[in-house]
Amino acid sequence: MRGINRNILRGTLVLSYIAVIIFILFGISSLYSYLNTGADRSGMLRTEIKKIDQYLPQLEWASLNNEGRVMDDQTLYAIQNDYLDAWYVKHVAFKTNSLTGIDDYYTETARKNIIEFVEQNNDKNISIVGTTLSHNPTLDFFSEDGKLAVITDKDVTEYKRIYQDDALVLENKEKSTYKIILLLEDGLWRIRHMIKEVSADDINKFESASKDFKSLKGINYYPQDSPWDMFGDKFDTSIIEKDFKIIKKSGLNSIRIFVPYEDFGKAHVKPEKLNKLKQVLDLAESQNLKVVVTLFDFFGDYSVLNWTLNQHHAATIVSSLKNHKALLGWDIKNEPNLDFKSRGKTNVIAWLDNMIDLVKSVDSIHPVTIGWSNTQSTSILKNKVDIVSFHYYEDLDKLDAAIKIMRTEIPNKPLVLQEFGISSYSGLWKPFGSSDDDQANYHKKVQEIIAANNLQFISWTLYDFNEIPTAVVGRLPWRKKAQEFYGFIDKNGENKPAFKYISNQ
Template sequence: MVGLNKNILRTILIISYIMIVALIISGISALFSYLNTGADRSTMLHTDIQKVEQYAPKLIWEPLNKEGRPMDTENLNALQNDYLDAWYVKQVAYKTNKTAGIKDYYTDSARENLYAFIELNKAENTTIEATTLNHNPTLEFFSEDGQLAVITDRNVVEYKRVFKAEKLVLETTETSTYKMVFLLEDGFWRIRHLVKESSNPFEAKTAKIETDNLIIKGINYYPKATPWNMFGDAFAKDTIANDFKVIKEAGLNSVRIFVQYDDFGKADVDPKKLEKLKQTLDAAEEQNLKVVLTLFDFYGDYSVMNWTLNQRHAETIVSTFKDHNAIIAWDIKNEPNLDFESRGKDMVIAWLDNMIDLVKSVDTQHPVTIGWSNTQSATILNDKVDIVSFHYYEDLNELDAAVKKIRKNIPDKPLVLQEFGLSSYSGFWKPLGSSEEDQANYHKKIQEIIASNKLQFMSWTLYDFVDVPKDVVGLRPWRRNTQKRFGFINENGMKKEAFKYIK
């Protein structure tokens, strides 16, 4: 037995020794490999820059009719990637007054001016938030040795906000022309020379959209079982088609539906989500219903550095469906004024302003609106939108006067009461809530106000919901239970008394 135990111990020691030696050899091998392998492009310079996730302005190359050596697609893509990265790191540097990343995209001589400008801003407590939204580069020259390229970038749309001691002192959008010389160093295209040749105030070119024949008598829509998650795994066209049939038979002509930025894939829009949206629009068209499509629902980051990503998202959706017969209008954002305090009113309005320009540049046929949460905000950007939309959940006795005030300020555009309703919840969590009879009386009265003011309308909402996600209204049960009972039809599919006043 003693001999057996010694043999077992000896075996364990030998195996342990072999494993230790193997680990040492593996570590030495990995170190040797690292020291003798060229640095990975993604880890050696260009720290944490991923344009797909960080920066994606619209860029259209002019035809490659230039002097010198022909440029192939691979070289052109590399030049474009490094060029956009150069813009991005410069904008980050101007915002933070730090020079990280500058040396990766600018040669020694080009860096000097950038470093000096950053030091000056730092000394004067000045920062700049900026982005470019459009680029139209022309390749003017590509050297025979493939080491030098010259580009002229025309009609570069730049948005800037300049802060002095954290106070906004200048906001501007410009259209500029730049000329740049690039050198290929260490496998990267770096800017050696950059000159702004011209700059003018930006003027959006948008055609007037006809709204004289616009008639919206509709309802906000989510499926009963999947509110705020309409395009998720439980998506079912048959359910939506049946609901649209109910809406049409109720005498309504339109629905308002919502696209969430994160859910649809942010800048890189998910094709599967687009297909579900197409099926929804098809279902609406089958019932001869029109659709107000709300973009950017539940999105709240208006920072300038994200604008290009936001615009690629909107551009994809609008360009995909602008010719669909069901579309009647684009709603840029649901209740953006609720973000004024947390995100800054000026910032939110600037984001909306530029997003309207983007949508109108893609679709010149359909009107654009913004779903303001109250009547007080309805006049904001009224010169840019084609339809003025507002929501109302306040005292009905004050609605008539509020509408007349809006009409006085904006006499020439359609007014849409885009959300309104009353919950029929009254229970443990809200014992003094409203009954189904109260709800019916509310809709009867508000339809009278709508008729007397010749408003267009979209009520909230078709169904009582089985559940409401916590991230929509929070954890408080009195809020969640109240939100479940705004429908004209209860969760068992029975029409409530208010259904008589759905239009």
């Protein structure tokens, strides 16, 4: 009996020993499998979805005709995989403001810009939801040692939604060309440089639009019966069409119009207002007139907290009109320097600076300007705008000197005299005002100065108006009355003597 017990005990010990050995071997095997799984690049983004299900933009390589070493299919496929992975992890980084996977697909130098961009967006609570929809890469160079490749990716279709504080700020779709250098490191093709190029087509379009500014002969336009309320209840395309024919026949080639911020719906632009704006550009195109669109009329709140709302407003309008053939350019704001004292000069300039960037990010083709109320402010943001615009209602004898100063301070930008004029009102509220003949002599002299200085111009304005809104010049009757008589055409529809000098043709 005792012998049997010993055998049982011995058997139990042997089985226990075997079980322990099996358990240890199982644990080592599991650990090994886990470590191998961690090295699988399909799990780098902490997702169970494989890359093929994450990101599959259209991609078509150009025929291989590169300099350097001959490219084999296996290496080209590896470059393609890692290149698309790099785009994908960057999309994720900009969406989540994290850097997961960036180290694997970008070299230390290339990571710096991404890290700074993510940190900046994180601070401002900005996130970018984006993707690329198509790529058209060309292999330009493959080094003899097989560790460096240079590609040009043409017409990359990018779609982006930019959010700030969870509110949609901008939605944009564009095509761009990139120059990329990739290095083979640790078995991965990492991006060393990625440079976005401006396409020759975009440059040509921009230069063409800028040339139109250099031959600009225009007028600030409101219909006679709806000044400062062009897109309101009195909107009438037949009246606008008739006026545009008058403008074209007079020798002018452009108009400047105004988009009131609140009337158009602020952040949520009203479709019916946008449709009226498009109709105006359609009518201008039918008469071969170009249009300068002034944004943010009747606007004065430059609070940083509202920037996202302002951007959404501008992005909606700019994206809707940027391909219109009648569009000449964008005027960010009418006379913003008049808000320096009440709103703070620093605040206004920062808002303008940001809005220029926003408009250019949506429309890279058409020039951008600011309608300064005087010549003294024109140097502000001179390196950001494409055209320098100023208004002049002062002594004409001093205009020549003011132009020379601006040309010295801003030597490489076209100058546009964007508003000028004189009222022909002389009556009860201003007994020593100017007459119709005085107005004609004023415009004759201005056109002489314009010609002598090779200036572009947009005069104020086509019509004398029957009623001036209080919001424009206040309630003082002598100010409102004078404002009614700046036109080249009187209240009865007759040309005033100044009409002879509406253009310098």
